[in-house]
Amino acid sequence: MACMNEDGQWIVLMGLLVALGLFFLALIINQSALVGQTTAEGVLEFPKNDIRDLREAVFDYVKTGRLEAVQKDIIAISLERKNAVVSFSAGEQQDVSGRLLRPVTIHYNNGVTEYDEVVYY
Amino acid sequence: MVNDSGQLYTMEGVAAGIIMLLTVYIVISTTSIYTAGDTHIPDMQLEQLGSDVLAMMDTPDTNGGTSELVGFVRNYKGDELRGAFIDNCTTRSGDPDTGLRAQVYLSYRTSSGGINTTPLSSPDPEFTGRENTVRVTRWVQLTGSPSLPTSVPGDMRRSSLQAVLVEVLLWRA
Numbered sequence: 001m002a003c004m005n006e007d008g009q010w011i012v013l014m015g016l017l018v019a020l021g022l023f024f025l026a027l028i029i030n031q032s033a034l035v036g037q038t039t040a041e042g043v044l045e046f047p048k049n050d051i052r053d054l055r056e057a058v059f060d061y062v063k064t065g066r067l068e069a070v071q072k073d074i075i076a077i078s079l080e081r082k083n084a085v086v087s088f089s090a091g092e093q094q095d096v097s098g099r100l101l102r103p104v105t106i107h108y109n110n111g112v113t114e115y116d117e118v119v120y121y
Numbered sequence: 122m123v124n125d126s127g128q129l130y131t132m133e134g135v136a137a138g139i140i141m142l143l144t145v146y147i148v149i150s151t152t153s154i155y156t157a158g159d160t161h162i163p164d165m166q167l168e169q170l171g172s173d174v175l176a177m178m179d180t181p182d183t184n185g186g187t188s189e190l191v192g193f194v195r196n197y198k199g200d201e202l203r204g205a206f207i208d209n210c211t212t213r214s215g216d217p218d219t220g221l222r223a224q225v226y227l228s229y230r231t232s233s234g235g236i237n238t239t240p241l242s243s244p245d246p247e248f249t250g251r252e253n254t255v256r257v258t259r260w261v262q263l264t265g266s267p268s269l270p271t272s273v274p275g276d277m278r279r280s281s282l283q284a285v286l287v288e289v290l291l292w293r294a
Contacts, residue, residue, distance in 0.1 A: 019144070026151045040161040049172040050258070057260035057284060064262065064282060073230045073284040074260065080236040081228050081286055082258070 050082060051108055051115050058106055059121055062090045084110040096120050163293075164255050171223075171257035171291045174209045179259055194261050194287060197272045199225050199241030206289060220293045224248065228286040231276040238288070239274055247294055254292040261285050 054074070061070050071088070078086040087107040093100040101120035108115040178190040187195075193202035203223050211218045225241040263269065265281040273279065 023144075023148060023151070026148060030151050036162055037160040040165040043165045044161055044168060044255075049169075049176075053176075053258065053260050057262070060260075060262050061284070064264075067282055069278075070262065070282055070284045076230050076234075076236055077228050077284070077286045081238065081288065 045112060047082075047084070047108075047110060047113055050084065050110075051113075054078070054086065054108060055106060055117075055119075058088045058104060061088075062102060062104055062121055066090055082110065084108060090121075094120075164253065167291055167293070168255040168257060170210055171206075171255065171289055174206055175257055175259040175287070175289065177209060178205065179261070190259065190287065191261055191263070194227065194241070194285065195263055195269065197241070197270055199227075200243055202287075203242040203289075210291075222247070222252075222292055222294050224290040226288040226290070228288060229274075229277050229283065232278050233276065237274065237276060241287070252292040252294070254290045257289050257291060259287045259289075261287055 057074055061067070061074065064070070074088075075086050078084045085108075087105075089105050091103040091105075093102050104117075104119050104121045106115070106117045106119070175190065179188045181188045189205065190202070193199070193205070203225050206223055206225070207221055210221055210223075222245055223242075224245055226238050227241045228236060228238045231237050262282065262284050265279070265283070268280040269277065
C-alpha cells in the first residue's frame with residue numbers, strides 16, 4: 001500500500017486484530033484438550049489403587065500370623081509384576097489407648113511414586 | 122531489468138508473503154487434533170471401574186467370610202471369575218456396554234522361588250494383542266487348608282498360606 005492509496009487503513013487494522021484474536025482462541029482450545037490429557041495421565045500414573053490394595057494385603061498378612069512366605073510373595077510379585085519395590089514389617093504389640101496394636105511399617109516405591117507409612121494395626 | 126523502480130514494492134510484497142506464510146504455519150501447528158485415545162480419559166475411567174469391581178468382589182458378604190474373588194481363585198475358576206467381573210462392570214443403567222472384554226491372569230511365587238504368571242481364564246478368541254488395554258490387579262491370600270485343587274499349576278505351592286496377584290486385562294472391543 002506504500003504511496004498507492006491511503007484509504008481503508010482502519011479496515012486493515014481491524015482485520016489484523018481479528019486475525020490475532022482468532023490465533024489466541026485457537027491457542028486456548030488447544031490448551032483445553034491438554035488439560036484433559038494431563039489429568040487423565042496423572043490419574044493413570046499415580047498408583048492409588050495399588051497402594052490401597054497393598055495396605056489391605058499387608059493387614060491380611062499381619063492378621064494371618066505374619067508368615068514369612070506371604071511377605072516374600074508380596075515383595076517378589078510386586079517387583080516382578082508391578083515394578084514396585086515394596087517392604088513392610090510389623091513390630092511387637094503395644095498398648096495404644098487401651099488396645100494392643102502392632103506398628104506396621106509399609107514402604108512402596110515404583111520409581112515415580114513413593115509411599116511410606118507407619119500404621120498401628 | 123526494464124528499469125529499476127518499484128524496489129520498495131517488491132520488498133513489501135516479500136515481507137507480506139513471509140508474514141502470511143508464518144501465520145498460516147503457526148495457526149495450523151497450534152490446532153493439533155486430539156482424539157479420545159490420545160487423551161487417555163477412557164483408559165482412566167476403565168481402570169478405575171476395573172479396580173472398583175475387583176475391590177467389590179474381594180469384599181466378603183459377611184464378616185469373617187470368604188470373598189467371591191478368593192473363592193474363584195481358590196477353585197481355579199477363571200472363566201467364572203471373568204463372567205462375574207464383566208457382569209459387575211456392566212451393571213449400570215443405560216448403555217449395556219457389550220463391547221467390554223477381560224482376560225484374567227494369576228501371578229504366584231513358585232515353590233522354587235521364581236514368579237510365574239499364568240492365564241486363569243481361557244483365551245479370548247478375538248484378542249489380537251493390539252487392543253488398548255488397561256490392567257487392574259488385586260492381592261488375594263489363599264489359605265493352604267484344605268489344600269488347593271489339583272487343577273492349579275504344578276509348581277504352585279498347594280498346601281501353605283500364600284499371597285497371589287490376580288491381574289485383569291480390560292479392554293473394549
